[in-house]
Amino acid sequence: MGKRSDILLIYTGGTIGMIKDYKTGALRAFDFDKLLKRIPELSHLDCNIKTVSFRKPIDSSDMNPGYWIQIAEIIEDNYTTFDGFVVLHGSDTMSYTGAALSFMFENLAKPVILTGSQLPIGDLRTDAKENLITSIQIAALKEKGRPKVTEVCLYFEYKLYRANRTTKINAEHFEAFDSLNYPSLAESGVHLKINEEYLLKPNRRKKFQVHKKLDNNIAVVKLYPGINEAVLSGIFNTPGLKAVIVETYGAGNAPTEDWFCRIVEDTVKKGIFVVNVTQCSGGSVLMGKYEASTHLQKLGVINGKDITSEAAIAKLMYLLGGETNKKAFKTVFETPLRGEIR
Structure with missing residues (x-):
């Protein structure tokens, strides 16, 4: 038995972190420290989960390079302590954030998985639980003591994609994303099937670097x-x-x-x-x-x-x-x- 993976869950905002107040019908952000209470299934995963939240969660329509740097810095500061990272993000600009992080992280040798949902976590028919549970499970995967996935990915509705290959294609279906020019990296069914031949292979001899200068002109x-x-x-x-x-x-x-x-x-x-x-x-x-x-x-x-x-x-x-x-x-x-x- 190898050491359990340590996963850091980063909440930036978005539908996945919302909970419905059944008295008023309004959506509000819920306290991520109470995540295990809300999703007890997480305790069955073979990993330790810590959570960190943006001080003020944002709607992903307000996402910009300043927030990309914030996410990158959270990962940079915790890079040596954790085995994998799951970023909870609104779906509207998730492909942009995923692509940006992929370029900002040079010589990445750990998984960074973005996910979200079309329905809030407290909804009866929510897609949030499956997306979150499987994202954490993939981030925790190890082979010979090392993370199996070592790139910036996007997980949504049973499929793991390379984040910088994705586009949001639907605002209503649970299958909100597609990667039309590159195969999916994994599919989640009865078994979790990793398509190893499509994964990026890291150069572990090179030092992990974070590039924070972005020019939006x-x-x-x-x-x-x-x-x-x-x-x-x-x-x-x-x-x-x-x-x-x-x-x-x-x-x-x-x-x-x-x-x-x-x-x-x-x-x-x-x-x-x-x-x-x-x-x-x-x-x-x-x-x-x-x-x-x-x-x-x-x-x-x-x-x-x-x-x-x-x-x-x-x-x-x-x-x-x-x-x-x-x-x-x-x-x-x-x-x-x-x-x-x-």
């Missing part, structure tokens, strides 16, 4: 038929702008009109990075496959490949914050750093 533009020059040049000429993600059509296609090419060319010449990400949920940017993307390739636009918009945003903030060399920026962005792209 970026913009995201979704192309649509009829987008006009005034709107686009307004965004591309934002003061202080350092990078733009252009959500293109299909396999990375965009208008070939002169004004569009001119705006992109002028932006790249100014040293502002332009990243091509497909607005399709699944699939990849294949710049140069069609004529409608060859011009972007020639203009020096960065190929986002099969990255999600959420991960592209987080990766840009991380690379800009780390003051990545301008000449190497395109190459670094197009290289997988945490398994976020092929």
Whole structure:
């Protein structure tokens, strides 16, 4: 028998931590120190659980890089004491937070699992209990005395995903998330099946590092038929702008009109990075496959490949914050750093 795993549960806010006051019907945050009373099943898990909460839990719509740093610091401060971390988070921006943490944590050798729920923990048909119990169970898994999962993940409705590969796809179903360009890392059924071949393998010789400089001087533009020059040049000429993600059509296609090419060319010449990400949920940017993307390739636009918009945003903030060399920026962005792209 190995030593029981020590798991730190970090509550940031979100539906999962709410409890219904049955007299008024209103939702309020419950005291996480009383977690075992609320979910007695947790006592059956082969691990010790400690909890820590944001002083003022937030709605995940208010999530921002400042809060990402808070979460990262809680994990950094407790990294040597605990074997795994479970972050309870509102589902709306969970994919963004998961992607951001994956870049902020370099040489991570322990599990960081984000989870939440569509219904509050006290609801009769809640999905909160299963999500929480299985997340803790996965975070506590060990092989030869070492954590089995060693990356930032997202667990929801019987599936464990690489967090920086996920997107929230549904606001009402329990299956709220999907990872369309990368297989799930685990499935929870009668047995817990870990898909080992898809897990990131840590380099245990390298020291765990936390990067806390994030630069949010970026913009995201979704192309649509009829987008006009005034709107686009307004965004591309934002003061202080350092990078733009252009959500293109299909396999990375965009208008070939002169004004569009001119705006992109002028932006790249100014040293502002332009990243091509497909607005399709699944699939990849294949710049140069069609004529409608060859011009972007020639203009020096960065190929986002099969990255999600959420991960592209987080990766840009991380690379800009780390003051990545301008000449190497395109190459670094197009290289997988945490398994976020092929």
